[in-house]
Amino acid sequence: MIFSKEETGGYYMGEKADRVERCLACVRKITGFQPKVALVLGSGLGDLAEQIEITATIAYSEITDFPQSTVAGHKGRFVFGYIGKTPLVIMQGRVHYYEGYSMEDVVLPVRLMKEMGAEILFLTNAAGGLGDGFSCGDLMLITDHISCFVPNPLLGRNEDRFGVRFPDMSEIYNRSLQDCIRKSAKELNIPLQEGVYLQLTGPSYESPAEIRMCKALGASAVGMSTAVEAIAANHMGMQICGISFISNLAAGISDKPLCHEEVKEAADQAAPMFQQLVKHVIANL
DSSP, rough: OOOOTTTTTOOOOOHHHHHHHHHHHHHHHHOOOOOOOEEEEEOOOGGGGSSSEEEEEGGGGGSSOOOOOOOOTOOEEEEEETTTEEEEEEEEEEOOOOGGGHHHHHHHHHHHHHTTOOEEEEEEEEEEOOOOTTTTTEEEEEEEETTTTTTTTTTTSSOOOTOOOSOOTTTSOOOHHOOOOHHHHHHHHOOOOOEEEEEEEOOOOOOOHHHHHHTTTTTTEEEESHHHHHHHHHHOOOOEEEEEEEEOOOTTTTTSSSHHHHHHHOOOOHHHHHHHHHHHHHHHH
């Protein structure tokens, strides 16, 4: 049976993997660095990339057929280096579905970092908090997610080189990695909330009614990224962990109107504590 591109999510069998291989070839022309950890930095958290022992950097624009980040505060480059003795690649600026990219574009960087050699995906984001007792400035360990409000990145013909057709999702966020984050937070005396992250498409913030719905579904934080990246990484067999920075209380939880500039400002203020925790975790992996 022959499927149209529309029926296969815009790609014929093998084309998704071929695209990743083309991107990898561009990377390998610049560096042969082999990371263990892939770290995705969310809004306002990009400065952590300047604090590692850097061995190479690659702008997204240097990679053929690679999406470009258009959001303020997202630099748009890969940074390669070490935290302690742990080799890692940092995605300094992610791409989002709301920017007009296809879901294939959104998860392409995660797939590429896996092909670079990364075994662990460490996701971070700035999110709206709706958990009981949450405050602006909190850090939340992601224990699970809800992704049913955004297109699944595995739609279309399965790419067998990436993983199985129906991947198990019972432990998306690795329990051992969660324990590592809890241990680091305790050693650093950094308070750590825990909860379920829910991804919506954005770019508009949620209405109070939508936030009530999210809370009823069991979400503790809501944002516009992360879950689809975790799905793609899980499909490829990566171990995943994640932390949300609660940059604001979600609509209806707080009476204050929401704007991206304030989210970024809040993330900048909390960045030292967040960066300290992330670096401690990675150094001990």
